[in-house]
Amino acid sequence: MTSPIRVVIAEDSAILRDGLSQLLVDRGFAVTNAVSEPEALKDSVEHDCPDVAIIDIRMPPTFTDEGLRAAIALRRTHPDLGILLFSQYIETRYAAELLAEGAAGIGYLLKDRVADVSEFVDALTRVASGGTALDPEVVTQLLGASRRLGTISVLSAREKDVLSLMAEGRSNVAIANELVISEGTVEKHVASIFTKFDLPASQSDHRRVLAVLRFLDS
Amino acid sequence: MPSRESHEIRAPIRVRPSKMMIVVSDELEARFKAIAHQVFRTPFTKRTWSELCYLVLGSALAGVCLAFVIITMAAGAVLAITFFGLAIVGLSLRGARGIGGFQRRLARGLIEEQIDEPDPFLPRPGFLGWLQSVLKDRPAWRAAAYLAVKVPLAVVGVLTAISIWFDAFTCLITPLGGGYQPKEFGLARGLFPPGYLSIGSPGWIHGLAIFLTGVLLFFAAPWAVRLIVLADRQLMRGLLGPDVVAVRTRSLEHARAQTVDASAAVLRRIERDLHDGTQAQLVTLAMRLGLAKEKLADPAHLDLAQVSQLVNDAHRGAKEAIVELRDLARGIHPPALDVGLEGALATLAARSTMPTELSFSVEERPTPAIETIAYFCLAELLANVAQHAHASWATISCTQHGRWLRLVVRDDGIGGAQLSKLGSSSSGLVGLTDRVSAVDGHLEIVSPPHGPTVVTVDLPLHA
Secondary structure, eight states: OOOOOOOEOOOOOOOHHHHHHHHHHHTOOOEEEEEESHHHHHHHHHHOSEEEEEEEOOTTTTSSSHHHHHHHHHHHTTSSSSEEEEESOOOOOHHHHTTTSSSSSEEEEEEEGGSSSSHHHHHHHHHHOEEEEEOHHHHHHHHHOTHHHHTTTTTHHHHHHHHHHHHHTTOOOHHHHHTOOHHHHHHHHHHHHHHTTTTTOOSSHHHHHHHHHHHHOO | OOOHHHHHHHHHHHHHHHHHHHHHHHHHHHHHHHHHHHHHHHGHHHHHHHHHHHHHHHHHHHHHHHHHHHHHHHHHHHHHHHHHHHHHHHHHHHHHHHHHHHHHHHHHHHOOOOOOOOOOOOOOHHHHHHHHHHHHHHHHHHHHHHHHHHHHHHHHHHHHHHHHHHHHHHHHHHHTOOOOOOOOOSSSSHOTTSSSSSSSSOOOOHHHHHHHHHHHHHHHHHHHHHHHHHHHHHHHHHHOOOOHHHHHHHHHHHHHHHHHHHHHHHHHHHHHHHHIIIHHHHHHHHHHHHHHHHHOOGGGGHHHHHHHHHHHHHHHHHHHHHHHHHHHHHHSOOOOHOOOOHHHHHHHHHHHHEEEEEEEEEOOOHHHHHHHHHHHHHHHHHHIIIIIOOOEEEEEEEEEEEEEEEEEEEOOOBOOOOOOTTTTTSSHHHHHHHHHHHTEEEEEEEEEOOOOOOEEEEEESSS
């Protein structure tokens, strides 16, 4: 049996912090620490070397974007640490800032997503193992605000579904399960999207996310 | 014994009137001396000469400035059919504003008259914006009006001042030089025609009269100048300072800014309360239910006790969220106010932690905004009494005085309350003072050390 994924939680709401710890332990994670502010998070990461950190964006002292600042700082000092930002609302600028230094081991989810426990656990596992998990809301906002609407409109409806899931950081297998199609069909759609966007095909999931996001954001 | 008594009684009666007379004459003498001293000293003070200097210099400059304004205005008016004309009028008004500033500096420098600056000129962007702003620039129009009134005053003033001073010196010098007749300019020549006092041959009496007139004029001249300058001072205070409308506007703008800030702060607080409280509760609730749902979907490994615990926790969380939401909603608008101010204040008094008595006599119902402010004032004041005053009782009185609502909160606590230290939170009493002053109300705290503390809030009935 593989050792459990080690998680540190930084969330200032005590109710949510406790609930989240319970859920993760129930799902076989090891919660190394649950803290309520950025400094304690930093110490905890130094001390326990967790695999992944779940970080609330709004934390003391100013309750604005302390979590994001802490995440970016941790990214520099601990490049191997997976970071899952956790927030009540999605701010595309935060996603862009976080993804500026690569998409490997990065997640950004609405807090509501914990209601679908399995999907949440899935996203956390992906981030912990160096993948990407972006909230569908982030992808929707990016697609909506993209100046490449002309290019996006040449995609078929199915290809758009695949694009959204790909931008969330899902693997081909996950996309195939979600859309109830074969893996081969997914591969075909992905190849078609990359051709239409004139992007070099990329094997690794998180490189693929970044390529798509950069394309949408540019 | 009787004789001594009578002596004791009589003595003060006799002494007092004479003492009083002495005192009165002393006072009179002192006052007379002071006046005489001032009259004799005045021609030799700096103020006298700087006022004369201001009168002559300021008047000459005012004349030049008025000419500039009139000529440019006239040119603008002639060209007003074209766009160019309005621009010239605009430039003329900018000039008038500048002149106003120059006049203020001159007055400050020479006669120590401190006139506050009017509001700065803040044109709206773009040429059209500038033109509209400058044509509606009240300080500029008022400066132009000042020049228009000042110049006639200055003509009369300068002529009077020069003639009096000239006469004073002529009358003083003429007899000394052996002449009997003031020469040239001024009133003195009219006063003293040849042979007025000594028919045929003007003699030494005539000369002496002229000299004494000179002395009189010499001491009177500063006061004439002072009177003219006083008129100018009044004119400047009226037209070159910030006008009443502008001062009122500024205080209203200040109040509006505070109100906007305060309501933004309230919204931020509500958002934070929702974010930290209710939203977190609901997310946790959804998470527990989600976990329970997934467990129930897998009957093979079902642990009923575990699921039951999850549902219990979720149930408790839902109830807590309901309470939090209710408290939050009450903080936004107290439902008690829908019943009326008396009922709402009575609810607050009843909820207070110490015995609290309310007396209420308001015939006319205030507007909702005033009721809300009165309600939150009382809530904050009572919270403050409960937290800091160590009081055993409090009384509240809410009364109507004409168009005003007066709310008075007294307690028998330790006193020493200060505005800066009051308030249960940052949005506490200081915030309330802002809200009270935003509707032109007043908040007053009387709180000596060892108490009692009396806080009086006056609010207009209709905001």
